[in-house]
Amino acid sequence: MQPTEEYIREHFDFYNRTMFGGTLPVPPIHLTNARTYMGMMTCRKRVGLFGRKHFSNFALRISRRFDYTEAELQDTIIHEMIHYYIAYNQLQDISAHGPQFRQMMDEINRTYGRHITVTHRSSREERLRAIGPKPRPRIFAIVEMHDGQHFIKAVPRIGQRIIAMHRRIASSPQVKSWRWYYSTDPYFALFPSSMGRYMQRIDMAEIRPHLDASTPVFCDGRNVKLQ
Ligand SMILES: [Zn+2]
Structure with a gap:
């Protein structure tokens, strides 16, 4: 209690x-x-x-x-x-x-x-x-590959960084589709946010409930906004 x-x-x-x-x-x-x-x-x-x-x-x-x-x-x-x-x-x-x-x-x-x-x-x-660390808001992309695997990529919460990563993901031939999200759920704080190439593979069944509670973020490679 x-x-x-x-x-x-x-x-x-x-x-x-x-x-x-x-x-x-x-x-x-x-x-x-x-x-x-x-x-x-x-x-x-x-x-x-x-x-x-x-x-x-x-x-x-x-x-x-x-x-x-x-x-x-x-x-x-x-x-x-x-x-x-x-x-x-x-x-x-x-x-x-x-x-x-x-x-x-x-x-x-x-x-x-x-x-x-x-x-x-x-x-x-x-x-x-103890109730986890202070909520660390995250902006991240959920990326689906052509082979059906899913990955998560969190980036610094800066418009230009999001756009840069968006373009990088768009240029990758293995990528089928991706979506951006914003969340304060501590679950996502466990994924490091960086501009590096590393993306973490995820299990969609596990992440789904957290994703459903997240806010979609619009990005078209030029503009970013919370939806
Ligand atoms: Zn005492």
């Missing part, structure tokens, strides 16, 4: 009342695009007399990069709330997930049947599951 601010706020409120005695003020909630963490409680830290730390300006950050199960998202919120509780109450712990943290975590896990762990950094596996 995708986290929303409303969902986080509602659950924050519920856990605050049930697990933290309703003592925590609702901090600003920020949805981020981080791939390095699922959740993070941020705050300003001042070190006072005798090295005693003082925390203020709390904010709760949840990354929307991950495809969470509902339980994972809830555990992430609670995990961050434990950090918040410790910092807000100026309790001193020896490390981020020190004895203070673990004691609260264990108690909440036991009492409420949760599965909170001390990791809130995303694991490699979770990063792989």
